[in-house]
Amino acid sequence: MPAPSRRRITGFSNPTVKFLRSLRDKKHRRREGRFLAEGLRLLTDARESGFAPEILVMAERRDPHPLADALERAVEETGGTIVETTPEILSRITGKDNPQAIAGVFREFDTSLAALDRSRAPIWLVAQALRDPGNLGTMLRTGDAVGAGGLILIDDCADPFGVEAVRASMGAIFTQRIAQAAWDAFLPWLRSGPGQLVAASLRDAVPYRGAPYAAPCFILVGNESRGLPECYEAACDLRVTMPMRGRADSLNAAVAGAVLAYEVLASLDP
Amino acid sequence: MPAPSRRRITGFSNPTVKFLRSLRDKKHRRREGRFLAEGLRLLTDARESGFAPEILVMAERRDPHPLADALERAVEETGGTIVETTPEILSRITGKDNPQAIAGVFREFDTSLAALDRSRAPIWLVAQALRDPGNLGTMLRTGDAVGAGGLILIDDCADPFGVEAVRASMGAIFTQRIAQAAWDAFLPWLRSGPGQLVAASLRDAVPYRGAPYAAPCFILVGNESRGLPECYEAACDLRVTMPMRGRADSLNAAVAGAVLAYEVLASLDP
Numbered sequence: 001m002p003a004p005s006r007r008r009i010t011g012f013s014n015p016t017v018k019f020l021r022s023l024r025d026k027k028h029r030r031r032e033g034r035f036l037a038e039g040l041r042l043l044t045d046a047r048e049s050g051f052a053p054e055i056l057v058m059a060e061r062r063d064p065h066p067l068a069d070a071l072e073r074a075v076e077e078t079g080g081t082i083v084e085t086t087p088e089i090l091s092r093i094t095g096k097d098n099p100q101a102i103a104g105v106f107r108e109f110d111t112s113l114a115a116l117d118r119s120r121a122p123i124w125l126v127a128q129a130l131r132d133p134g135n136l137g138t139m140l141r142t143g144d145a146v147g148a149g150g151l152i153l154i155d156d157c158a159d160p161f162g163v164e165a166v167r168a169s170m171g172a173i174f175t176q177r178i179a180q181a182a183w184d185a186f187l188p189w190l191r192s193g194p195g196q197l198v199a200a201s202l203r204d205a206v207p208y209r210g211a212p213y214a215a216p217c218f219i220l221v222g223n224e225s226r227g228l229p230e231c232y233e234a235a236c237d238l239r240v241t242m243p244m245r246g247r248a249d250s251l252n253a254a255v256a257g258a259v260l261a262y263e264v265l266a267s268l269d270p
Numbered sequence: 271m272p273a274p275s276r277r278r279i280t281g282f283s284n285p286t287v288k289f290l291r292s293l294r295d296k297k298h299r300r301r302e303g304r305f306l307a308e309g310l311r312l313l314t315d316a317r318e319s320g321f322a323p324e325i326l327v328m329a330e331r332r333d334p335h336p337l338a339d340a341l342e343r344a345v346e347e348t349g350g351t352i353v354e355t356t357p358e359i360l361s362r363i364t365g366k367d368n369p370q371a372i373a374g375v376f377r378e379f380d381t382s383l384a385a386l387d388r389s390r391a392p393i394w395l396v397a398q399a400l401r402d403p404g405n406l407g408t409m410l411r412t413g414d415a416v417g418a419g420g421l422i423l424i425d426d427c428a429d430p431f432g433v434e435a436v437r438a439s440m441g442a443i444f445t446q447r448i449a450q451a452a453w454d455a456f457l458p459w460l461r462s463g464p465g466q467l468v469a470a471s472l473r474d475a476v477p478y479r480g481a482p483y484a485a486p487c488f489i490l491v492g493n494e495s496r497g498l499p500e501c502y503e504a505a506c507d508l509r510v511t512m513p514m515r516g517r518a519d520s521l522n523a524a525v526a527g528a529v530l531a532y533e534v535l536a537s538l539d540p
Contacts, residue, residue, distance in 0.1 A: 045517070045518075048517070049517065134404060138522045138525060141518065141521065141522055141525075142521060142522070142525055143516075144515075144516030144517060144518050145512075145513070145514050145515065145516050145518065145520075145521050146513070146515055146516075147513075147515030147516060168522075170518055170520075170522075171517065171518060172516065172517075172518065175516055175517050175518075209536055242415075242532065243415070243416070243417075243532075243535060244415050245414075245415065245416055245417025245535075246413075246414030246415050246416075246417060246442065246445055247315070247318070247319065247414060247441065247442075247445050248315075248411065248414050248415065248440055248441060248442065248445075250415075250440075251411065251412060251415050251528070252408045252411055252412070252438075252440075252524070252528075254522070254525060255408060255411075255412055255524060255525055255528040258521070258522075258525040258528060258529055259528055259529055259532045262512065262513075262529045265513060265515075266479055
C-alpha cells in the first residue's frame with residue numbers, strides 16, 4: 001500500500017490546483033480519466049459505497065467533523081493524497097464564490113457495455129441523447145431508488161462525470177453502473193442476452209399500466225426536445241403510452257423515465 | 271381596442287430595452303407585474319392557450335414563418351406592441367449569446383389562493399420551499415400532463431415567472447394555475463372546502479400504490495434538500511411511501527411529485 005501523503009497548497013499557480021481546476025472541463029476529465037465530486041454529503045455517499053477519492057481537497061484549519069475525519073481516514077487507508085488549501089483556492093477549483101469546503105478526485109469508472117452484468121438487476125435505465133446533466137443525474141438517482149442496475153447512455157449524452165450530473169445524482173453516481181455506447185453497439189449487445197426494451201411512445205403503444213413488463217427490463221428514454229428516433233422505437237419490444245391530459249404531449253425525460261420505472265418495479269415485484 | 275403599435279429599436283440605451291432586460295430580475299418582475307417568455311415554441315404555446323404578449327420582440331428582417339406571423343396577428347388583435355430589433359439587442363435582453371429570435375412580455379397572473387377554483391380539477395400539485403426553478407417548471411409540465419388544475423407554491427419557492435422556470439414548464443405556465451401562499455394561509459384555505467392533502471413520507475405512511483386517494487387530491491412535495499417539515503406531514507390526510515430500493519432514501523422532488531401524481535390519476539380515473 002503506498003504511503004498516504006498530506007500537503008498544504010497556498011499558491012494559485014500550483015500544478016495540483018491547475019489539475020483540479022481542469023477537471024471541470026470534459027476534455028480534461030477524459031484525458032485524465034478522473035472526475036471531481038464536491039461536498040461532504042456526496043463524498044460520504046462515495047465512501048459508504050466503497051469509493052475513496054485519490055485526492056481529497058479541504059479547507060485548511062477546518063472545524064472538526066466526524067464525517068470529514070472518516071473521509072481522511074479512508075484516504076489514508078487507500079494511500080491517497082490529502083490536500084489542505086485556502087478558501088480562495090477552493091473557490092478557484094470549484095468555480096464557485098461559495099465553494100463546498102471539501103472536494104475529491106475519483107477515477108472514472110469503466111463505461112463499456114462489456115463491463116455490465118445485466119443479471120445484476122431487474123431494471124436498467126437507458127437514455128438516448130440526453131443533453132441535460134441535471135436530468136442525467138436525476139435518472140441515476142431514480143435508478144438507485146427503484147433498484148436499477150445502472151444507466152446506459154446512448155449516442156451523444158451529457159457527461160455523467162461532469163460536476164452538475166454528479167451533484168444531481170445525489171450519490172447515485174457511486175451506486176449505479178454507467179455505460180456509454182452508440183445505438184449500433186447497444187442493440188447487438190442487448191440482443192446477445194435476455195432483456196426487454198421498453199419505450200414510452202405514442203406509436204403502436206399499449207397503456208403503461210398493466211403492460212407485460214419482463215426482467216431484465218431496459219427502460220428507454222429519448223432526447224429532451226426530439227424524443228426517440230422512430231427507428232429506435234420500432235426496435236423496442238414494448239411501446240407503452242402514459243396519459244397526457246393537458247395541452248402538451250410529453251413529459252420531462254427524467255420524469256417520464258421515473259414514472260415508467262416505478263410502474264415496472266410494481267409490475268415485476270408486486 | 272387600443273391601436274397596435276410597431277416600433278424599431280436599434281439603440282442599447284433605449285428605455286424599452288432596459289425594461290425588457292430588467293425582467294430577468296425577480297425584483298423588477300414583481301414591481302412591473304410582468305414576465306418574459308422566450309422562443310417561438312413557448313410563445314405559440316401561450317397563444318394557443320389564449321395569451322398574447324403585451325410586447326412582442328423579434329429580430330428585424332426575420333424570415334417568414336407562419337407561427338411568427340400568427341403571433342404578430344395575435345398581438346395586433348389585442349392592441350399590443352411589436353418591437354423589431356437587432357440580434358445584438360436581443361442578446362442583451364435575454365442575456366444569451368445565441369438568443370431565441372423572439373420573446374414576449376406577459377402580465378403576471380393572479381397568484382392568490384382566492385383565485386383558485388379547486389373544483390376545476392381532481393389533482394393539484396403543491397410544492398413547499400421548492401428552490402430549483404427547473405424543478406418548478408418541470409412540476410408545472412407534469413401538472414399539465416396529469417390534468418392537474420395547477421401548482422400551489424408554499425413558503426419560499428423559486429419564482430415561477432423566472433425565465434428558467436417558464437422555459438422548463440414547456441408552456442404549462444400558461445395552462446396551469448399558480449398560487450403562492452405561506453403554509454399558515456394555505457392550510458385554512460384547504461380546510462375551507464373539500465380536499466385531501468397527500469404527502470410522500472417515511473413516517474406513519476401507507477404504500478403509495480392502492481392508497482385511498484380522493485379528489486380533489488392535493489399532492490404535497492417538499493424542499494429539495496430538507497424535505498417537508500414534520501408538522502406539515504402531520505397535517506396531511508394521507509402519508510404514502512414509495513419503494514426505495516437503493517442506498518438513498520429520497521427522490522428528486524419533481525420526480526417524486528410526478529410518480530405520485532400518475533398514481534393518483536390512475537386511482538381516481540382507472
